[in-house]
Every structure is written in structure tokens, then in C-alpha cells.
Amino acid sequence: MYQTTYHRPSTVADATALFAKGTEAKYLAGGQTLLPVMKQRLAAPSDVIDLARIKELVGVEASADTLTIKAATTYYDIMTDPAVNKTIPAIAHLTSTLGDPAVRYRGTIGGSIANNDPAADFPAAVLALDATITTNTRSIKAADFFKGLFSTALEDGEIITAVSFPIPEKAAYAKFRHPASRFALTGVFVAKTKGGDVRVAATGASQNGVMRVPAIEAALKASWSAAALDAITIPATGMIEDIHGSAVYRANLIKVMAQRAVADAG
Known part of the structure; x- marks a missing residue:
């Protein structure tokens, strides 16, 4: 070093x-x-x-409509927090799949989304749940926050202070893990809002990082069931292709993980 x-x-x-x-x-x-x-x-x-010892950046708060997780809250604390497990259990489940115990005791939600690794899990939850990222200077909607591989809307010196998630009617996350790193080879977060809208975000698959999946959203809005996705084909164009999986393989994983997530959501 x-x-x-x-x-x-x-x-x-x-x-x-x-x-x-x-x-x-x-x-x-x-x-x-x-x-x-x-x-x-x-x-x-x-x-x-x-930033880990800054008390104002640690903790979880829940209201009737919103779950707010402060930026320096560790994965372990998110995973075990009663409010998270009650309001959006899909986030607790997602967190339980991250790395190993050592990673979960140190990693934070703010660090994950600020880094915006293309295979990171939390960006999928943030985008699918239409979360709002609060910084020390402003609030940024999820759709405007992620700008591509390792790129976000954060300006130089800006600090994420919290992430606020609207509480959905249903949500779930499913991922195909890389066997060594436990990063998402492909992961999909599905969410059905209380108003009936459906949002789906995939991570680990696209060359541009976390992405919405409109074809799956439309099918699930018409019928919230894993079977509704049977006829869907996700194009391989723009998908990551490496030694771990081809573009076609990852495109198919988006569909398969979405079906598993919908089944888990109920």
C-alpha cells in the first residue's frame, strides 16, 4: 500500500x-x-x-410507508434489524446473501451503492424499489443515481447519508452467485408496489451495470406469477460475457432469477 x-x-x-x-x-x-x-x-x-464511526450515518428508521437505512449501517445490522425484516424482508434476504460473515460485519449499504460495482446486489434493490438516495447536499432518485459501471451521480466530496425505500406490497430477490466471490453472476429484484405497479431490476448481467427489465415488468403487471414469464426472452445484446458465463447465459439467468424471485414473493 x-x-x-x-x-x-x-x-x-x-x-x-x-x-x-x-x-x-x-x-x-x-x-x-x-x-x-x-x-x-x-x-x-x-x-x-x-465514515464508519459517524453516528448520524448509522441506523434504521421505519414509518408507515418508508424504510430508511442510513448509509454506514452494516450489512449485518440491516440483515438482523426487526424493522427491515417486518417492512421489506426482501432487503434482509438480499443482505444475507452478501459475501461471508466478515464482509457482512464490515460492508455498508452506502459504500455498496456509491461504488456501484456491476455485480453488486444493493443497486438492484435501490432501483427496483424506486428508492431515494439522500446525501449531505441533496436527494437523488434511484433512476438518476446509477450512471454505468462504477459510476454514479455523486459529485466529488459528496457523502451518501441515507437510502429511503418505499414499502412495497410484495418484493423478493434471487441471484445466481459466483461460487468464489459470492457476487451476483446475475441477480434480480422484483417489486410490486401498493399501487399495483411492477418494477424489476437486474444486476451482474449488463455491461452498463444495474438495469430495469421492461419486458418482465410488463408481463408481471399483467399477471404476477412465475409462469407469466415462460414465454419471455431477454436479448443478449449488451450483456456481460466472460469466463464465468456468456451473454446468452446471463440473459437467460435474468428470466430464471426473476421467476424464482416472483415465486419467493408469493
């Missing part, structure tokens, strides 16, 4: 002030991406600003 200066601020204001002073500062959430990249000498931040 290159030499860096480590900071542990106690407030968001302190964190942004430290970021402004650094020549090439980086925020540290759970460290599941930044630290390995630094160890490989692919990143050399002048300052590492740890």
Missing part, C-alpha cells in the same frame, strides 16, 4: 472538511473495495476518511 493519512471524523461536516483539504482524498465506508484496491497499488489516496 502507498502511504496515506487516515482520519476518523465524528460528523459529516468534519468528513467533508477533511476531504476538501486532501489532494486526493477518499471516503472509507466498509472498505470492501477501497482497501483491496489500495493493497494492489491501483489507488493511492492522500487521505482516507473513515
Whole structure:
């Protein structure tokens, strides 16, 4: 690792002030991406600003219509939180599939969506549930937040403070895991809103990162059942193709994972 200066601020204001002073500062959430990249000498931040101990960034709040998860809340705390399990159990399930216990004790929802790895799980939930991402300066709708591989609408120095999810009528997440990393080779989050709308988002499949799947949304809006997707064919154009799976394979996985998710949602 290159030499860096480590900071542990106690407030968001302190964190942004430290970021402004650094020549090439980086925020540290759970460290599941930044630290390995630094160890490989692919990143050399002048300052590492740890957000994990900022109390205003930790916790879960629920109202009649919305579940809000603060950005530095760990996967483990999300997975075991009673409010999450009561209001949107699909999020608790998604979190339980992430990595291993070591990852779940350190990784955070804010870090996941800020990094926007094309195989990350949480972006699918954020997009499918039409969540709102709150930062220290503004609120951003999910549709406007994800901009492509490892790219988001966040500006330099901006900090995610919370993610607010409208509580759906039904939701579920199913993924085909990479056997080593446990990232999503392809994962699909399905959600049926209380107003009857259907939103479906897939991760791990598209070359552009997390994506909506209109064909599956239309079929499920007409009939909420796994069988409604039997005749659907997802085009392979634009899908990731690598040693783990072809573009055609991933396109088919979107359909299969969607069917499993709908069956789980009931």
C-alpha cells in the first residue's frame, strides 16, 4: 500500500472538511473495495476518511410507508434489524446473501451503492424499489443515481447519508452467485408496489451495470406469477460475457432469477 493519512471524523461536516483539504482524498465506508484496491497499488489516496464511526450515518428508521437505512449501517445490522425484516424482508434476504460473515460485519449499504460495482446486489434493490438516495447536499432518485459501471451521480466530496425505500406490497430477490466471490453472476429484484405497479431490476448481467427489465415488468403487471414469464426472452445484446458465463447465459439467468424471485414473493 502507498502511504496515506487516515482520519476518523465524528460528523459529516468534519468528513467533508477533511476531504476538501486532501489532494486526493477518499471516503472509507466498509472498505470492501477501497482497501483491496489500495493493497494492489491501483489507488493511492492522500487521505482516507473513515465514515464508519459517524453516528448520524448509522441506523434504521421505519414509518408507515418508508424504510430508511442510513448509509454506514452494516450489512449485518440491516440483515438482523426487526424493522427491515417486518417492512421489506426482501432487503434482509438480499443482505444475507452478501459475501461471508466478515464482509457482512464490515460492508455498508452506502459504500455498496456509491461504488456501484456491476455485480453488486444493493443497486438492484435501490432501483427496483424506486428508492431515494439522500446525501449531505441533496436527494437523488434511484433512476438518476446509477450512471454505468462504477459510476454514479455523486459529485466529488459528496457523502451518501441515507437510502429511503418505499414499502412495497410484495418484493423478493434471487441471484445466481459466483461460487468464489459470492457476487451476483446475475441477480434480480422484483417489486410490486401498493399501487399495483411492477418494477424489476437486474444486476451482474449488463455491461452498463444495474438495469430495469421492461419486458418482465410488463408481463408481471399483467399477471404476477412465475409462469407469466415462460414465454419471455431477454436479448443478449449488451450483456456481460466472460469466463464465468456468456451473454446468452446471463440473459437467460435474468428470466430464471426473476421467476424464482416472483415465486419467493408469493
